[in-house]
Amino acid sequence: MDRYEQIAGELRERIEHGELRPGDRVPSTREITRRWNVAMATATKVLAELRGRGLVRAVPGVGTVVAGSPGPSPAPTAERPPGRQLPRRPAPEGVLTAERIVAAAVAVADGEGLEALSMRRVAAELDVATMSLYRHVPDKDGLVHLMMDRVFAGVSFSAADAALGWRARLELAAHLLWRTFRAHPWLASALSVTRPQPVANALPFGEWVLSALIAEGLDVPSVFTAYLTLFNYVRGTALNLEMEAAAEAATGQDAEAWMDQQEGMFMELVAAYPTFVRLTREGYDFDLDQLFEFGLQRLLDGLAVLIGRVAPDGRTADDRTADGRTADGQDSRSPRS
Incomplete structure (x- = not known):
């Protein structure tokens, strides 16, 4: 069985x-x-x-x-012929709304991944006819867009947070985004960096990060590149969440059980590589949250170096050196004592 x-x-x-x-x-x-x-x-x-x-x-x-x-149980339905919809009693007027459809869709995607999402599946969750959804949402792509907008509505910053320094503000933003991806593993793959979707409720997040960086005197291209780098780092790490969930559903094993099963074969493969052998024997406690945090701090360290090279007038150390001033503000053309 x-x-x-x-x-x-x-x-x-x-x-x-x-x-x-x-x-x-x-x-x-x-x-x-x-x-x-x-x-x-x-x-x-x-x-x-x-x-x-x-x-x-x-x-x-x-x-x-x-x-x-309450109420009688619905009668079992016969197998549906391809391309046909069995008639279903419509929901009472006013019961079905875009908000309810989006909420049900988010629940399906949260529990089973974006691949499990379909208009038919959402209709089944709401116990309505599939075609009735199209009166409220245009299609599946439009539904996913509404789902993303709904999720980002929960990402917010307080007025007190605005007093934080640039690093604390970016750290807070990254952690909020990471927790959002944690709660909704499908979101990372749904969002695009190369073809960004116009998600209205995501704009406050972008404004928060951009304004924190622009206040440090960076030029606009550097600010936007830094923002995209931070966003894509969090998103890229979060892609592993949905991939792992799908792998676990397909194999019935979590990552730890799968690694235990592969250990013998891996040890044979790395036998000629002493560092790998040592790492395997000593063990490594893989934790995606710790991996995220380590990478985030190193990324912010790099931005700190970049921001530290910008003078109050907005010019970089390279600009000042080219003008005959060293990075510490002295005239490079004058002899030093």
Whole structure:
């Protein structure tokens, strides 16, 4: 018996024995992954199995509940022929909104990744007809754009933060962005640096970083390059979050279990490289948060050097040296004592 069938069996027994009564919420996919220590794909199969048996149903704004009450459980649907939509009773007027659609889409992407997101899937979560979504959002690309805007609405700075120095301000911005990517692993791959999307709620974040750097006297190209470098560093590191989640769902193993399985083969591969051998034997506690923090501090160290080379008049040390002034302000053409 597959693992998802075992978990579904446990929940089915709880329903049949009355521990979970009609209308009670059943564990979400995220709760199932935590409680039973399984991959998200397995958790999704659990709820699909229970839905297929007519034991649970989706309730808009609530989640997945035991079928029965309030209201009758929906009848099982037949297999849908390709390209056809079975008629579905429309939601009452005014119930379905863009906000609810976006919230449901974010929940799907948070739990199962952007690849699992589709208009049909969101409609199923809301228990409405797929075509009804198009009255509120243009298409999947438009939906993802609204999702990004919603997520960035939660990234904000306080008035007190404005008194911080440039480094503290950039550090705060990077940490806020990292936590946002942590909460929404799909976001990093959805955002583009080469073809930036016009996400209105992301503009305050950019303004915060840009204004902190421009106040230090850097020229505009340097300011914008520094901003893009910081943003892309955080985003690039965060891409590993979704990749790891997908790998875990596909293999059923977390990163540590996978590395343990690969250790023998890796040791054979690096046998001729003493530094790798030593590292492997002594062990390395890989932590993505620590990796992010180490890289962030080194990046800010580099910006500190750049900012330190800018004089109050906005000219760099190279500019002053070219004019006959050394980096410490002395005249390079005059003999030193």
